[in-house]
Amino acid sequence: MYALYIANKNYSSWSLRPWVLLKTLGIDFDERFVPFLQASSYEEFRKFSPTGLVPCLVDGDLTVWDSLAITEYVAEDYSQVWPGDRAARAWARSAAAEMHSGFATLRNICGMNVGVRVRMHEINGALQTNLDRMDELWSEGLSRFGGPFLAGETFTAVDAFFCPVAFRVQTYDLKLSDTSLAYCERLLELPAMKEWYEAGLAETIRDEPHDAEIGLAGALIEDLRAV
Incomplete structure (x- = not known):
């Protein structure tokens, strides 16, 4: 079974791509959640990802990184991708x-x-x-x-x-x-x-660099996330 490493569902757009693909197509995988931890994230992610980034898919002794590469790898086993x-x-x-x-x-x-x-x-x-x-x-x-x-x-x-x-x-x-x-x-x-979405709302982990982007884009008018 594939193991898919992802980060926070509230923030990680790159993680969402292979996750939603596998989920929607009914392809079994083991979700491995490793949150953004600001300065220490790179070293944590390097334990499973050569780039220190997510998503990263592990299939036995094979490691595939980058959402597009993961998609093409999975497509070799599942033509419906x-x-x-x-x-x-x-x-x-x-x-x-x-x-x-x-x-x-x-x-x-x-x-x-x-x-x-x-x-x-x-x-x-x-x-x-x-x-x-x-x-x-x-x-x-x-x-x-x-x-x-x-x-x-x-x-x-x-x-x-x-x-x-x-x-x-x-x-x-x-x-x-x-x-x-x-x-x-x-x-x-x-x-x-x-x-x-529901899992993202339930997360209480906050990543300051991601949240700081809000103020650059516009005014926060509602925060639906769990306290």
Whole structure:
């Protein structure tokens, strides 16, 4: 059985990707939770991850790090990770890779913090460009492959890669098209996403660097996390 190392569900967008993929597809794994501990996190994470980062997947004597590499590794055992249709699979891989390497402004300004609600100070030009591209990309997938997921009828890895964005849209009340907002709601309603969200709310561990990002992005208007 796979062992998947993840960090705080409130903050760790990268951990969410393989976790929600495995959960939603019904692929068994052993969750290994190791929280962010500020300055000491790197050394703790180095005990299981060569990069000192999460997520990290261990399969017997094999270690696979990085969410995209983990996805491709799991796909070798479970074909349903990617769409069965070749054209849909090519598009899905391209979109997932774009999310993996792009949308830097969205990541930097709107860090994942599932348990809070934030009123943005502003939507600057670079962030709006990211949001416009997100709208374009999602609309293309949903239209081209018929929905309700980005590459067709079933949830695949490309949807998993955008699950952290759905939480960001909820946290920061980001404005997207009606089509994109409806897709976000479908992601948030997935049983695995609800499970992750409830666990994130229940966490009492706080990571100061992550929480400090809130003030840079906007004003905190609600904190739903456990005290």
